[in-house]
Amino acid sequence: MMQIIMPGLQTLVQDSGRDGYYALGMPPAGALDQRSYTLGNMLVGNDSRAAGLEFAFIGPTIQFQSDTVIAVTGAEVTALIDGEPQPMWASVPVKNGQTLSFGPMTRGSRGYIAVRGGVDVPKLLGSRSTYQNVQFGGHMGRALKPGDVLPIGTQIHSEDGHADRIRELDPKYLPSLDSGADLAVVTGLCNYRFTPESVQLFFEANFTVSHEANRTGYRLIGPALEFVERDVPFGAGNDPSNVVNLGYPLGSIQIPSGNEPICLLRDAVTGGGYVTFGTIVSTDLDALAQLKTPDTVTFTSVSITEAHARRRYAHNELAQIAKSLKYPWALETEREETQ
Amino acid sequence: MTEMYLQLSGGGRLSFGGDEFIFVELSEEMRIQQALTIQTLARTLTAMNLPGVTDVCPAHASYMIRYIPERVNLPELLATLQEVHEETIMGRPATINTRIVEVPVYYNDPWTRETLMKFRDRHHDPSSTDIEYTARVNGFESIDELIAAHTRHPFLVTFMNFVPGNAESVQLVPRHLQIEAPKYKSPRTETPSRAVGHGGAFANIYPSAGAGGVQLLGRTPINVVDMAQSCADFRERPVLLPAGTLISFRAISEAEYFDIRAAVDADEYRVRVADIEFSVGKHIEGWEAYNDELLEALQ
Numbered sequence: 001m002m003q004i005i006m007p008g009l010q011t012l013v014q015d016s017g018r019d020g021y022y023a024l025g026m027p028p029a030g031a032l033d034q035r036s037y038t039l040g041n042m043l044v045g046n047d048s049r050a051a052g053l054e055f056a057f058i059g060p061t062i063q064f065q066s067d068t069v070i071a072v073t074g075a076e077v078t079a080l081i082d083g084e085p086q087p088m089w090a091s092v093p094v095k096n097g098q099t100l101s102f103g104p105m106t107r108g109s110r111g112y113i114a115v116r117g118g119v120d121v122p123k124l125l126g127s128r129s130t131y132q133n134v135q136f137g138g139h140m141g142r143a144l145k146p147g148d149v150l151p152i153g154t155q156i157h158s159e160d161g162h163a164d165r166i167r168e169l170d171p172k173y174l175p176s177l178d179s180g181a182d183l184a185v186v187t188g189l190c191n192y193r194f195t196p197e198s199v200q201l202f203f204e205a206n207f208t209v210s211h212e213a214n215r216t217g218y219r220l221i222g223p224a225l226e227f228v229e230r231d232v233p234f235g236a237g238n239d240p241s242n243v244v245n246l247g248y249p250l251g252s253i254q255i256p257s258g259n260e261p262i263c264l265l266r267d268a269v270t271g272g273g274y275v276t277f278g279t280i281v282s283t284d285l286d287a288l289a290q291l292k293t294p295d296t297v298t299f300t301s302v303s304i305t306e307a308h309a310r311r312r313y314a315h316n317e318l319a320q321i322a323k324s325l326k327y328p329w330a331l332e333t334e335r336e337e338t339q
Numbered sequence: 340m341t342e343m344y345l346q347l348s349g350g351g352r353l354s355f356g357g358d359e360f361i362f363v364e365l366s367e368e369m370r371i372q373q374a375l376t377i378q379t380l381a382r383t384l385t386a387m388n389l390p391g392v393t394d395v396c397p398a399h400a401s402y403m404i405r406y407i408p409e410r411v412n413l414p415e416l417l418a419t420l421q422e423v424h425e426e427t428i429m430g431r432p433a434t435i436n437t438r439i440v441e442v443p444v445y446y447n448d449p450w451t452r453e454t455l456m457k458f459r460d461r462h463h464d465p466s467s468t469d470i471e472y473t474a475r476v477n478g479f480e481s482i483d484e485l486i487a488a489h490t491r492h493p494f495l496v497t498f499m500n501f502v503p504g505n506a507e508s509v510q511l512v513p514r515h516l517q518i519e520a521p522k523y524k525s526p527r528t529e530t531p532s533r534a535v536g537h538g539g540a541f542a543n544i545y546p547s548a549g550a551g552g553v554q555l556l557g558r559t560p561i562n563v564v565d566m567a568q569s570c571a572d573f574r575e576r577p578v579l580l581p582a583g584t585l586i587s588f589r590a591i592s593e594a595e596y597f598d599i600r601a602a603v604d605a606d607e608y609r610v611r612v613a614d615i616e617f618s619v620g621k622h623i624e625g626w627e628a629y630n631d632e633l634l635e636a637l638q
Contacts, residue, residue: 024503025499244369247401304413
């Protein structure tokens with residue numbers, strides 16, 4: 001069991017997400033920085049979909065009520081056990097009665113706590129992730145509060161023969177956590193609504209992350225973009241940035257009124273009536289989720305072939321890391337088909 | 340593949356939503372027959388259970404699929420999509436196995452009225468209520484005429500948009516008879532749960548309280564979402580009105596609103612619903628008589 005003494009700013013139970021319900025209006029949710037979350041599970045020998053905790057900016061204080069092993073990954077932060085600093089990106093044994101707390105976050109914006117066995121909240125529609133917009137999943141559908149007690153489960157990788165060894169990530173695999181990120185975008189969707197000059201401007205501009213940056217999406221500040229003239233299609237709405245309501249892919253970039261693009265993360269609204277420009281490649285959403293105001297974002301246009309190549313590269317790197325950690329990683333376990 | 344858009348034969352443009360989504364837009368405007376084609380397409384694709392495809396998401400004038408790139412041969416998937424797309428568009432009008440659901444509405448109710456009065460400064464016409472405004476801009480003499488039109492013919496849910504359970508639906512009548520209303524100039528920060536709204540040509544029911552930007556016409560006492568699936572009407576699916584469902588709105592009094600609400604809270608209310616085969620061909624041949632036939636299923 002883990003008892004929450006102080007919850008931090010926003011600490012949520014998250015996992016790899018709840019896929020297969022997009023058509024019902026429900027996004028996958030799950031850890032925003034999937035790579036850091038996944039590495040946490042590897043470090044403690046968990047099943048790759050085991051639930052952990054995601055915290056934003058200020059970490060929680062947690063008392064453990066049994067012996068276990070944890071790993072802290074994601075944003076750069078000092079993790080303390082009974083006041084003693086511990087390494088990040090490594091498995092750390094914790095004894096019954098000991099307390100985990102955090103110093104200030106120095107780089108990035110989201111930290112992850114993996115606990116051996118996983119956080120054992122009920123699995124709803126195939127996942128333990130919290131989707132706060134409808135108070136669903138996780139621990140009672142909400143961020144953790146003081147006094148919450150979370151059971152630790154048995155979500156341990158069944159073929160992990162090295163569970164007891166102390167694992168530590170090779171520093172060459174650490175995320176950059178820089179205050180700027182260049183994100184790969186596949187253009188498409190309603191991109192034809194923008195003038196060619198505005199499309200070009202989008203890829204040349206520096207955008208700033210605004211204060212409106214949360215699990216649903218990040219609003220960016222940048223140059224105004226312009227639209228191609230049109231006759232208003234029936235059902236679209238009069239503003240040039242209005243479209244007949246349509247689906248928003250995860251990672252898609254909508255640009256209401258041509259100002260302030262909004263990039264959707266894993267608590268995405270699944271659709272709406274604003275023109276969409278393109279979609280950030282999924283493996284780049286990890287870096288976006290570690291940004292905060294006033295960090296900078298630039299975009300690079302990539303083809304679908306290049307997008308899939310980048311995805312493969314990220315997966316191959318995870319496979320290499322797993323090998324180096326002697327963790328029995330298999331990509332097949334990554335995302336279930338839920339249809 | 341270097342072109343941003345693939346033009347599909349039969350009409351429509353396909354593009355990629357990053358590495359996991361495929362987005363197909365049939366046209367930029369809302370058309371009922373096109374929406375019916377999209378519902379048919381989505382059902383066909385879902386029934387095919389394509390390996391690696393996790394989501395098939397129909398919308399009003401477009402649809403989207405999500406796939407796992409590692410489990411999909413992309414050229415093959417695109418070929419299959421193109422084939423189904425073309426066959427559905429060119430093929431004979433299909434039949435959709437679906438349900439018609441009665442949604443009781445307390446029109447011009449005190450809760451939505453109280454909310455919308457707080458946001459008159461964001462409205463095109465601060466001096467009237469949303470339902471008065473919607474009636475007037477659609478040429479109705481009174482609110483009652485608007486309610487009569489809203490309840491006379493069924494709506495088809497064409498998109499589950501924004502949040503779980505939010506069914507956006509279009510009335511199965513020709514375009515010149517569709518109720519149309521602009522959205523607020525700037526969205527409200529509040530909307531009561533279960534409010535029945537209208538924006539553009541679409542009706543919707545707010546599953547829960549929150550922000551919103553469409554005209555508020557009334558409130559239903561029944562729930563449209565139950566993520567925990569604890570109530571009897573939601574055992575098979577967490578939303579009451581998935582895309583492809585027909586809705587028949589029925590005007591109710593304040594007294595009936597409270598009766599139904601109490602029964603819903605006790606999980607004793609059962610939504611009136613009937614299984615139907617919706618024939619796109621019959622709709623095209625004679626929408627008015629066919630709507631009456633469909634509504635009879637609820638009697």
